[in-house]
Amino acid sequence: MSSVPGHRADRTARAVLLASLGVVLTALVVPGLRSPLMLVAVWTAPVLVLAGRYRHDPGTRVWSAVAAMLTCWAAGFTAGQVLGRHHVAVVVCMALGQALGAFVVGHVVVLSVRHQGSARAAGSGGSLDAVIVVTVGVTVAAQLATLGVMTPYFVVVASVDIAVAGVVVKFALSRSGLGPASYLALAGGLSSLVYDLSTALENSRLAQPGSAVGLLGTIAVLAPACAAVHPRVRAVFDPVTFTRRRPDSTALLGLLPLVLLPAGLTVVVSASTGTRAGVGTLPPWVVPAAGALVAALCLVRAARALRVTERLAGRDPLTDLANRRGLSHAHERWAGPVGLLLFDLDGFKHVNDSHGHDVGDLILLAVRDRALTAVAGRGLLARLGGDEFVVLAAPEHLRDVAADVLAALGPPVRLPSVQTRVGASIGLVTADVTPDVTTDPVPLAELLTRADIAMYAAKAAGGDRVVAFTPRMRDAVSARYALGHDVRELLDGAPGAGRLDVHLQPVVDLPTGRVVSAEALVRWQHPSRGLLTPDAFLDVVTDLGLDTRLDLAVLRTTVGHLRRWRDEGRPVLPVSVNLTGASLDAPDLATTVLAVLADAGVPASSLRLEITEQEEVAVSGPAAASLATLAEAGVVVLLDDYGTGFTSLDYLSRFPVRVLKLDRSLTGGPRPGSPSPSAVAGPRAARPVEIVRAVTAMAAHLGLDVVAEGVETEAQRAQLVAAGVGQGQGYLFSRPLPAADFARAHLPRAVPART
Structure with missing residues (x-):
């Protein structure tokens, strides 16, 4: 009107x-x-x-x-x-x-x-x-x-x-x-x-x-x-x-x-x-x-x-810190020996994806304030872009500044709409660390390259730490770059890039030992490095933004196995495939999964999708609607690594979860040589078995099944059965097997194969 x-x-x-x-x-x-x-x-x-x-x-x-x-x-x-x-x-x-x-x-x-x-x-x-x-x-x-x-x-x-x-x-x-x-x-x-x-x-x-x-x-x-x-x-x-x-x-x-x-x-x-x-x-x-x-x-x-205008050209518009140009001018004017810290915020991408870039900007401003306090006049703080910051300082101050920056970023950042912790991976380099013999000053671009290599080494080691550059790190970076190139070739189907294999680990009924389903675990048969487990290449896939493509490749391979078992006259057990946060955020997830199942003629009930609470999924994203559509079609949704994240109950309320997979930290007990959880947490802390009983009671009330991961001994199995856990997987029952070996061991032919 x-x-x-x-x-x-x-x-x-x-x-x-x-x-x-x-x-x-x-x-x-x-x-x-x-x-x-x-x-x-x-x-x-x-x-x-x-x-x-x-x-x-x-x-x-x-x-x-x-x-x-x-x-x-x-x-x-x-x-x-x-x-x-x-x-x-x-x-x-x-x-x-x-x-x-x-x-x-x-x-x-x-x-x-x-x-x-x-x-x-x-x-x-x-x-x-x-x-x-x-x-x-x-x-x-x-x-x-x-x-x-x-x-x-x-x-x-x-x-x-x-x-x-x-x-x-x-x-x-x-x-x-x-x-x-x-x-x-x-x-x-x-x-x-x-x-x-x-x-x-x-x-x-x-x-x-x-x-x-x-x-x-x-x-x-x-x-x-x-x-x-x-x-x-x-x-x-x-x-x-x-x-x-x-x-x-x-x-x-x-x-x-x-x-x-x-x-x-x-x-x-x-x-x-x-x-x-x-x-x-x-x-x-x-x-x-x-x-x-x-x-x-x-x-x-x-x-x-x-x-x-000249000042603005050398300043970052968000934080008002020196940008790359301002850092270059400061480096040119620096008198005496110089060192450099480059730090990148751990998990910041998930903050932007989950809470939006406005919240991300507020967190960057909080990081700026804490880092300025930590540097305390001992160097120049600059922002290169995104969540990357640089400190230019004298070599004798670098380690102290790095330790102070880590300490300053330790407490959670509290905003009106969110509270989150932002750790940092810090790469440290000094101008005298050089692989060749030369008296020429090291250019800023070379210092940044070396600091970047050291920073990624810190991130690969788990983050929230300082790693100093050494010349040997270049070899690791070169190998990582080559592996990234090979990953792209693999997903593009280029000849000579090897092949993706899906190994299957059975999930058994704990009281009877009967195999009831399986989990698909990706492997890469590399042409020169042999069989690679996910730990060797998944972080490279994530850095290259190829998570969604890899998930789709594993899904198609797994559904192909399901179709092949059916055609061979074998019983078809449900198989679960892991999904990354990138796939969950894809608006066409449900359409893609249902199309893959339809092309293979495999019923949706034969497929299970595992999501992990460690993957932050945007509240306003399409994940909830996509999973609801798949669940309505018959696909079962599992929540993996339950008990290790901060949003377990939130995910149970947002997504149509049918199965909880308990993380091995709750089911496997202390590792050899490590103190018991009660010794670390104190005498009043709950033991893992008590937590498992509480989780199974909650799951029973919600109508959810519970699967225990990392079952390796009969004692663990008996303890889990006593706690009310119905299913489990682990080396006690079987290691992950190639698809053909899994079929021979657990899927005997019941009817003649289709022709």
Whole structure:
């Protein structure tokens, strides 16, 4: 309903604008119609302004003043047509109109000055702009004050018009987002100033009848009328309009008219003093001196803008730390030995994916504040981009600074919407660590490369630690890069890249030992490195953003095995496939999985999907809807590694989970040589078996099955059965087996194979 008035307002504004253009074009083509059309325009304009004010309710008295100004001009123009251009009635009407125009201009100036504070705070030179405008205004006022009462009329009017026109142009070029209504109003103001200046040079209030200057008068009255009926008329005098400033590179152009004003004033006054004796004027040196002062102030303003731009070019816009360019300049100016820390936040990508980039920015600002405190003047903190930060410091301070940064980032970051911990992986390098013998200083790019290698070594070691660069690390990076290339080749199906294998580990009924399902575990038969387990290549897959492609490849391979068992006449047990967070965030997950099952002719009940609570999944993402669609089709959803994350109950409420897989930390007991959990946590801490009983009780209440991972001994099996766990998997029953071996061991043929 609200859209209809808006459409009508748009149509009305377009109709008025087209009609105004038609009037101007007709007056341009047919000189004899200029005076009649001008008469129609000057009386139509105030009516349109009042109608626009009534229709759109701009909420300001300025438009009433504009309507009154246009009415005075209409009366003066009409009197000029009847009584002559120099009649006293014309002078009175036009003077009243100009007085009202001065009120409008004064209102704009007040709004501009009132909102200069934000410009000065931003360092955009608003104070110098004001000094330049005041210098020009004082020069004009001083010149007018010395001319005396016998000054020709056109000298006074022309001087004022030149000054006001310069200020209007500066305003238009220094503000952004003015909108159509604002530009129409500015066009009207400039047209009226040029019209007034042209007629003043003829020593008259009005242009000659039929003169081409009358076209400017027509535009001067119709442009503000078009602005008043425009739907965005509110923005013309809205204070917000005066706070949006253009970049300095554009705003500086607005100073050019102000630089030319003293010269224009000199020309006008010279014309007067050359034709009229006894006219006073300022000393000859004053106006040129004012012009030179304005030009100097403009140069200072430009220099300040350039310094601000140069500073911003070397600063990160979010944190205001040095960016890569600023870091390079600091490195060039560094005196003495230099070292470098590069740290990357652990798990920050999941924060952005789960909570959004706005929350991520707030966390980065918190990290900046903590890191600045940790560095404590011992070096320069910079941000390279994303969640990567650099500290440039003397070598003797590096390890202490690194330890202080780790300690500072240890406590959780608490925001109104989220609380999270952001650890860091830190790479450390000094300029004297070099694989070749040279006395040349190590370039910053090489230092960053070495620190990056060390940082990834820290991340690979588990994160939240400092690793110093050694030359041998390059070999590991080269191997990792080569492995990444091989992974891409593998997923692209390139010949010679090896093949993906899916090994299957049986899941058994704990009381009876009967195999009830299996878990698919990916392996890579590498052409030169042999059989690789997931630990050898999954982190490379994640770094390359290939998780979704690998998940799909494992899914297709697993479903292919299910189809092959069916065709061979073997019993088809459900098989579970692990999904990463990237796959869960894919909007087409359900469509893709169901299409793979349909192509193979495998029922959805034969497939299980495992999600892990260690993978942060966005609350607002598509995962919940995708899993609900799959569960409705018959796919069973398992929650893997239960008991190791922080969102277990949250995932149970968000996703259609049917099975809990207890992490081996709850089912396997302490590892050899490690202290018991009770010794570490204290005598009052619950033992794993008690936690398992609590989980099975909760699962029974929720109607969920429980599977225990890492079952390796008969004692564990008996303990889990006593705790109420129904199923388990582990080396006690079987290691992961190739698909063919799994089928021979656990899926005997019951019916003849299909042909």
